[in-house]
Amino acid sequence: MTLTAVKAINCTSCGAGLDVLGGGRVTTHICPYCGTKLDATDNYRALKRFNDVPRPQTPFPIGTTGTILGVDYTVIGLLEQVERWAGKTYAWLDHQLYSPTHGYAWLTLEQGHCTFSRRYRRPLWMSDHQVARANHRPSLWDNGEQFKYYESSTSEIRYAEGEFSWQPRKSDKTSTVTVLGDTRMLSFSATGREREVEQTTYLSADDVKQGFGIDPGFAPSRVHPLQSFKAGPNAGFQIKTSAIFAVLCLVLAGVFAGQSGRDILGRVSVSRADLPFEQVLEGIAAGELVQLRLAGNGINTWSEFELEVSDPEDEVLFSTVRAVERYAGRDADGNWSEGSNRAKATFRAPMDGDYTLYIDVDSEGAWTGSGAIRPSQWNQLSVSVDAGRKVIRWMVFAAAAFGLLAGWPWWRAYRHNAARWRDSDWVDEDDD
Amino acid sequence: MNLFRIIFLVMSCAIVVGASYLSYNGIGGENRDISNSIRAASGGRGFGGNVK
Numbered sequence: 001m002t003l004t005a006v007k008a009i010n011c012t013s014c015g016a017g018l019d020v021l022g023g024g025r026v027t028t029h030i031c032p033y034c035g036t037k038l039d040a041t042d043n044y045r046a047l048k049r050f051n052d053v054p055r056p057q058t059p060f061p062i063g064t065t066g067t068i069l070g071v072d073y074t075v076i077g078l079l080e081q082v083e084r085w086a087g088k089t090y091a092w093l094d095h096q097l098y099s100p101t102h103g104y105a106w107l108t109l110e111q112g113h114c115t116f117s118r119r120y121r122r123p124l125w126m127s128d129h130q131v132a133r134a135n136h137r138p139s140l141w142d143n144g145e146q147f148k149y150y151e152s153s154t155s156e157i158r159y160a161e162g163e164f165s166w167q168p169r170k171s172d173k174t175s176t177v178t179v180l181g182d183t184r185m186l187s188f189s190a191t192g193r194e195r196e197v198e199q200t201t202y203l204s205a206d207d208v209k210q211g212f213g214i215d216p217g218f219a220p221s222r223v224h225p226l227q228s229f230k231a232g233p234n235a236g237f238q239i240k241t242s243a244i245f246a247v248l249c250l251v252l253a254g255v256f257a258g259q260s261g262r263d264i265l266g267r268v269s270v271s272r273a274d275l276p277f278e279q280v281l282e283g284i285a286a287g288e289l290v291q292l293r294l295a296g297n298g299i300n301t302w303s304e305f306e307l308e309v310s311d312p313e314d315e316v317l318f319s320t321v322r323a324v325e326r327y328a329g330r331d332a333d334g335n336w337s338e339g340s341n342r343a344k345a346t347f348r349a350p351m352d353g354d355y356t357l358y359i360d361v362d363s364e365g366a367w368t369g370s371g372a373i374r375p376s377q378w379n380q381l382s383v384s385v386d387a388g389r390k391v392i393r394w395m396v397f398a399a400a401a402f403g404l405l406a407g408w409p410w411w412r413a414y415r416h417n418a419a420r421w422r423d424s425d426w427v428d429e430d431d432d
Numbered sequence: 433m434n435l436f437r438i439i440f441l442v443m444s445c446a447i448v449v450g451a452s453y454l455s456y457n458g459i460g461g462e463n464r465d466i467s468n469s470i471r472a473a474s475g476g477r478g479f480g481g482n483v484k
């Protein structure tokens with residue numbers, strides 16, 4: 001009888017019955033009952049007691065079978081690994097998997113996420129020294145996919161049970177450099193003089209449910225670096241439709257902007273002698289938006305004009321004041337000017353008919369200061385009125401809203417990608 | 433076409449129609465310091481004997 005034909009043994013330390021699941025390359029079997037490490041290559045001779053901590057909880061106990069990427073695997077070993085950094089301890093569970101056709105692999109549980117790792121037999125390597133010497137985030141290419149440095153870690157085993165194709169040792173520390181691509185993660189691990197490259201892919205909760213027939217009850221609070229962004233089923237529709245509506249709104253805004261209202265009073269020039277100025281505004285329709293515009297020609301002076309509008313029934317509709325003021329001069333920094341010789345007032349007509357506009361100066365004055373141009377009061381005041389004005393800002397708001405709706409799926413993808421790299425330990429001001 | 437898309441299209445059309453109505457009619461374009469309530473409250477500041 002060969003060793004690989006053995007289906008079960010009794011622990012040579014405590015006598016407990018142990019299933020043998022792991023195939024012919026298993027070298028170590030750690031009894032889950034007494035924690036003794038047995039030498040599978042030497043009649044399961046007891047080597048030493050391994051575990052002195054409680055067994056961690058896992059939804060994949062030894063003997064669990066399932067399918068990953070179309071391959072049937074059996075869980076044959078369990079490792080709890082820990083990393084201590086910055087006063088904190090991070091723990092995860094590695095499950096040694098065995099397939100009679102595909103060999104050994106790892107199923108890892110960490111912070112509610114599940115990943116699948118296999119040895120990667122490609123001539124790729126990135127060392128701690130390379131990372132330490134790099135001025136920019138190190139990267140490498142494999143099969144057309146770029147992998148960028150993610151993190152360096154040093155882990156050790158806290159708990160082990162079951163079968164392994166190698167000899168777990170509690171004192172051994174494993175240094176790992178991890179690089180991250182869009183769909184895969186590559187890990188370059190070194191333990192003493194041994195080194196190994198592993199490729200890791202993400203297993204979603206659905207993958208686990210379908211592959212193992214169990215609901216692992218994952219409730220991850222953070223995005224895993226390998227977790228791909230899943231856009232909603234309507235994301236493409238939302239982007240295209242919102243973009244079309246945004247363009248439509250901008251086109252309509254342009255159309256409305258082109259309809260700037262019809263002239264009621266076209267640029268009448270008023271002199272000081274014409275004040276108080278009175279003008280009938282003919283043919284204004286109920287509900288129309290009407291705008292009065294003033295333009296003076298003074299400099300370093302201010303004039304407050306009183307505007308009053310009466311409705312077709314000769315009742316005062318409103319009275320208000322608008323200032324026209326412009327200042328200019330020269331200082332150490334050169335010529336300067338501020339203020340405006342233009343002013344406007346906009347109202348809504350409550351009824352059809354002819355309105356009356358009255359204008360007079362309410363108050364005015366001059367400003368003289370260091371470097372100021374000599375004050376000059378206005379002598380010509382341009383008055384114009386139009387009605388039926390449009391307000392295009394509503395179309396601009398709508399276009400902006402549709403733009404946000406179109407950009408929302410992209411923004412979510414951007415945030416997700418940022419979350420994938422959040423825990424990377426690389427710090428570089430030039431890093432993108 | 434699923435329910436989300438139908439609702440999305442209907443609401444988008446409503447937004448465009450609503451924004452067009454507001455823009456075309458110049459809603460919100462009035463100056464805030466110009467209120468028709470002046471007419472109801474007083475005869476206005478007035479000058480030139482035009483105030484009634």
